[in-house]
Amino acid sequence: xxxxxxxxxxxxxxxxxxxxxxxxxxxxxxxxxxxxxxxxxxxxxxxxxxxxxxxxxxxxxxxxxxxxxxxxxxxxxxxxxxxxxxxxxxxxxxxxxxxxxxxxxxxxxxxxxxxxxxxxxxxxxxxxxxxxxxxxxxxxxxxxxxxxxxxxxxxxxxxxxxxxxxxxxxxxxxxxxxxxxxxxxxxxxxxxxxxxxxxxxxxxxxxxxxxxxxxxxxxxxxxxxxxxxxxxxxxxxxxxxxxxxxxxxxxxxxxxxxxxxxxxxxxxxxxxxxxxxxxxxxxxxxxxxxxxxxxxxxxxxxxxxxxxxxxxxxxxxxxxxxxxxxxxxxxxxxxxxxxxxxxxxxxxxxxxxxxxxxxxxxxxxxxxxxxxxxxxxxxxxxxxxxxxxxxxxxxxxxxxxxxxxxxxxxxxxxxxxxxxxxxxxxx
Amino acid sequence: xxxxxxxxxxxxxxxxxxxxxxxxxxxxxxxxxxxxxxxxxxxxxxxxxxxxxxxxxxxxxxxxxxxxxxxxxxxxxxxxxxxxxxxxxxxxxxxxxxxxxxxxxxxxxxxxxxxxxxxxxxxxxxxxxxxxxxxxxxxxxxxxxxxxxxxxxxxxxxxxxxxxxxxxxxxxxx
Numbered sequence: 295x296x297x298x299x300x301x302x303x304x305x306x307x308x309x310x311x312x313x314x315x316x317x318x319x320x321x322x323x324x325x326x327x328x329x330x331x332x333x334x335x336x337x338x339x340x341x342x343x344x345x346x347x348x349x350x351x352x353x354x355x356x357x358x359x360x361x362x363x364x365x366x367x368x369x370x371x372x373x374x375x376x377x378x379x380x381x382x383x384x385x386x387x388x389x390x391x392x393x394x395x396x397x398x399x400x401x402x403x404x405x406x407x408x409x410x411x412x413x414x415x416x417x418x419x420x421x422x423x424x425x426x427x428x429x430x431x432x433x434x435x436x437x438x439x440x441x442x443x444x445x446x447x448x449x450x451x452x453x454x455x456x457x458x459x460x461x462x463x464x465x466x467x468x469x470x471x472x473x474x475x476x477x478x479x480x481x482x483x484x485x486x487x488x489x490x491x492x493x494x495x496x497x498x499x500x501x502x503x504x505x506x507x508x509x510x511x512x513x514x515x516x517x518x519x520x521x522x523x524x525x526x527x528x529x530x531x532x533x534x535x536x537x538x539x540x541x542x543x544x545x546x547x548x549x550x551x552x553x554x555x556x557x558x559x560x561x562x563x564x565x566x567x568x569x570x571x572x573x574x575x576x577x578x579x580x581x582x583x584x585x586x587x588x589x590x591x592x593x594x595x596x597x598x599x600x601x602x603x604x605x606x607x608x609x610x611x612x613x614x615x616x617x618x619x620x621x622x623x624x625x626x627x628x629x630x631x632x633x634x635x636x637x638x639x640x641x642x643x644x645x646x647x648x649x650x651x652x653x654x655x656x657x658x659x660x661x662x663x664x665x666x667x668x669x670x671x672x673x674x675x676x677x678x679x680x681x682x683x684x685x686x687x688x689x690x691x692x693x694x695x696x697x698x699x700x701x702x703x704x705x706x707x708x709x710x711x712x713x714x715x716x717x718x719x720x721x
Numbered sequence: 722x723x724x725x726x727x728x729x730x731x732x733x734x735x736x737x738x739x740x741x742x743x744x745x746x747x748x749x750x751x752x753x754x755x756x757x758x759x760x761x762x763x764x765x766x767x768x769x770x771x772x773x774x775x776x777x778x779x780x781x782x783x784x785x786x787x788x789x790x791x792x793x794x795x796x797x798x799x800x801x802x803x804x805x806x807x808x809x810x811x812x813x814x815x816x817x818x819x820x821x822x823x824x825x826x827x828x829x830x831x832x833x834x835x836x837x838x839x840x841x842x843x844x845x846x847x848x849x850x851x852x853x854x855x856x857x858x859x860x861x862x863x864x865x866x867x868x869x870x871x872x873x874x875x876x877x878x879x880x881x882x883x884x885x886x887x888x889x890x891x892x893x894x895x
Contacts, residue, residue: 321819332797332812335807336806336808339807339808361801361802371757443759446765446766446799448869453760454756481804
């Protein structure tokens with residue numbers, strides 16, 4: 295007050311009015327200022343679409359710091375809970391364990407038998423896929439993580455896991471359970487990460503209906519429900535049909551279970567698409583542990599018999615640095631790399647022929663190109679393993695067009711250790 | 722001369738203070754329970770404990786600036802864990818903190834009935850503000866669930882009656 299009297303204003307009355315104005319409206323002005331700051335911060339986040347793109351480090355700094363601050367406490371709490379729970383379950387509450395053990399042994403025996411059957415089917419499937427030269431994405435490497443928190447609200451379906459960038463987690467990595475897909479990594483801090491679950495409204499995944507082979511997009515539609523969109527209303531979709539990932543979204547590997555169709559209805563607004571409600575395969579409401587897909591391998595699957603000949607050729611190339619690969623010789627060279635092997639048909643005549651000779655091992659076919667081209671005598675085939683130039687023809691090349699029809703003997707040959715000094719091919 | 726409309730019969734309204742540890746620990750505890758404990762106890766998600774704490778501190782202090790700053794801080798922290806844009810809850814709880822502290826000056830907010838109604842109303846206002854920001858500024862598409870919002874508001878009002886009674890013991894009278 296005293297200051298007001300001692301400081302004369304250039305504009306009498308204005309200074310007093312302004313001071314009164316600020317004093318009188320201090321609270322609303324502070325409110326506006328705080329809201330303005332937050333709106334600007336909000337706009338900054340919304341304006342950066344790159345923060346949602348894969349591979350970018352778009353996690354806001356404040357989120358990263360706060361999560362790093364809170365996560366150790368939560369981890370400690372969870373670990374303490376596990377300690378007491380494990381102590382109880384592992385040392386005290388052990389009744390019925392013997393009975394369970396017997397049941398599990400029986401189950402194990404049954405599963406072993408089933409595994410044999412499935413393996414046979416898988417081998418056959420791989421061979422067929424190799425024939426068609428399918429490229430397939432599958433889970434290459436996973437990282438187990440524990441769910442330590444949620445968003446705490448029904449407005450978003452987000453969980454917090456106890457693995458972060460230190461463990462190799464990155465944005466947009468797929469998160470799954472053995473039952474099915476869970477979601478994808480949204481934000482990463484050093485010790486923890488936020489996972490956007492598939493039933494969130496902002497989430498989406500490319501899926502296929504397993505029986506009808508219809509493609510669609512799996513979306514959250516609020517209140518934790520899931521729907522497959524973009525299926526035309528004239529298509530036929532049955533209740534109970536399984537839904538698996540298509541792999542086309544670049545996040546989820548192909549073929550993972552996503553859910554089951556529980557309801558099919560026409561669009562209530564008369565739209566051209568069906569309303570296909572899905573029950574998620576994973577129990578999204580009670581997640582304890584999840585797997586983060588840290589590596590998605592993408593390669594063409596090869597038939598079971600293909601890998602052995604290729605390994606044999608590589609072994610030969612490593613141990614025979616002087617053997618060259620001259621296509622000129624290869625084209626007309628029908629002589630075997632190993633004199634004991636004889637001509638190609640002879641070499642193919644039985645798996646026991648010259649199995650202990652490295653050149654004979656190299657004389658095994660590259661069955662993958664053969665499967666692709668269907669031409670076993672193509673002379674221009676290039677060997678994979680590098681070798682130094684040499685006037686002598688490459689054993690690999692020499693055999694390249696010969697015995698590709700019988701990969702099985704070659705597989706056995708490749709298991710034999712090659713001798714350090716192979717015999718020269720007969721001239 | 723200005724007149725202040727007041728619905729309280731008391732001559733003067735107590736302005737309460739809180740110790741620093743309480744001012745920090747209680748919001749953090751509410752946030753911790755909301756985010757981490759709700760993993761085990763899913764029904765907690767229907768409550769909004771950070772909002773209740775914001776309302777309690779605002780009406781007890783009866784000073785708008787501390788009230789809105791408390792709301793802003795708690796809301797921002799909640800946004801961090803909710804995974805949504807940081808600022809959605811921050812702005813909504815800033816407004817609630819301001820309104821609650823302004824309301825606390827004018828009406829008696831110490832009896833259970835008024836606490837229930839006040840919290841119920843603030844929950845609805847909070848949701849409305851949140852949705853306006855979400856749709857208007859962020860471009861969100863979350864639909865409005867009237868039934869869920871109403872049930873949640875009533876549940877928060879009932880919890881507030883119990884919670885505020887317990888938290889009254891933390892007040893320091895000047």
